[in-house]
Amino acid sequence: MDIEDVSNIKNIQLGDEQDVFINPEGPLNLMHGYVNARNGYMYNKRFYSSEIETDYSMRKNKEASSSPEGWVFERTPVKDKVYKDLCKKTPAGKYLIRYHAQLIKMFPSVDGSLSIEAGRPNALTNFLRAEHVKKDAKYILAALLLLSEGVDIEIDVDKMGEKKSLVIKSKKCKGRVFVNVDMHSAWIDPVTQKKK
Numbered sequence: 062m063d064i065e066d067v068s069n070i071k072n073i074q075l076g077d078e079q080d081v082f083i084n085p086e087g088p089l090n091l092m093h094g095y096v097n098a099r100n101g102y103m104y105n106k107r108f109y110s111s112e113i114e115t116d117y118s119m120r121k122n123k124e125a126s127s128s129p130e131g132w133v134f135e136r137t138p139v140k141d142k143v144y145k146d147l148c149k150k151t152p153a154g155k156y157l158i159r160y161h162a163q164l165i166k167m168f169p170s171v172d173g174s175l176s177i178e179a180g181r182p183n184a185l186t187n188f189l190r191a192e193h194v195k196k197d198a199k200y201i202l203a204a205l206l207l208l209s210e211g212v213d214i215e216i217d218v219d220k221m222g223e224k225k226s227l228v229i230k231s232k233k234c235k236g237r238v239f240v241n242v243d244m245h246s247a248w249i250d251p252v253t254q255k256k257k
Contacts, residue, residue, distance in 0.1 A: 067092050067095045107170070110161060112143060113161055114144045116136070118137075121133075143161045193243060213232070214232075225244040
């Protein structure tokens with residue numbers, strides 16, 4: 062997709078009466094995503110932020126000679142964490158700690174690319190791919206998007222004994238349930254919460 066395509070999409074009107082359009086200041090405006098991706102903003106923030114303590118090691122390669130290539134550099138982004146010495150007393154410091162912790166959780170990067178793949182069996186992506194969740198995944202993601210935009214969504218975790226269920230209900234029509242799925246992924250036992 063090039064810049065012209067992205068620019069044209071924001072002018073498309075939707076709905077039966079052609080009265081719905083994409084808010085140019087909202088998160089669905091593809092121009093923001095295009096500029097961010099093109100300039101690598103999220104990649105740079107995730108991998109080069111001074112607030113993130115990067116996990117890396119450099120060791121001598123025993124099999125190589127004493128040349129500069131005789132060293133092995135290993136970077137493990139999935140083990141990154143927020144620096145502990147950030148100021149926790151100010152609101153800005155608390156915000157930075159939470160922000161960067163979320164950034165690491167959102168993009169754990171198992172393979173070194175900017176990816177939401179976590180490599181953990183209990184990750185959100187694995188939950189959304191689980192066979193019993195697949196048909197409702199789009200509703201769960203839509204609810205999370207609306208929540209991020211400040212829309213009040215009726216979303217809860219119901220606990221019945223040892224099992225937990227994610228429930229999304231209608232605010233207007235009492236008793237109407239859009240989503241009701243057990244909260245476990247394909248590789249996690251729903252009762253013990255341990256890897257199968």
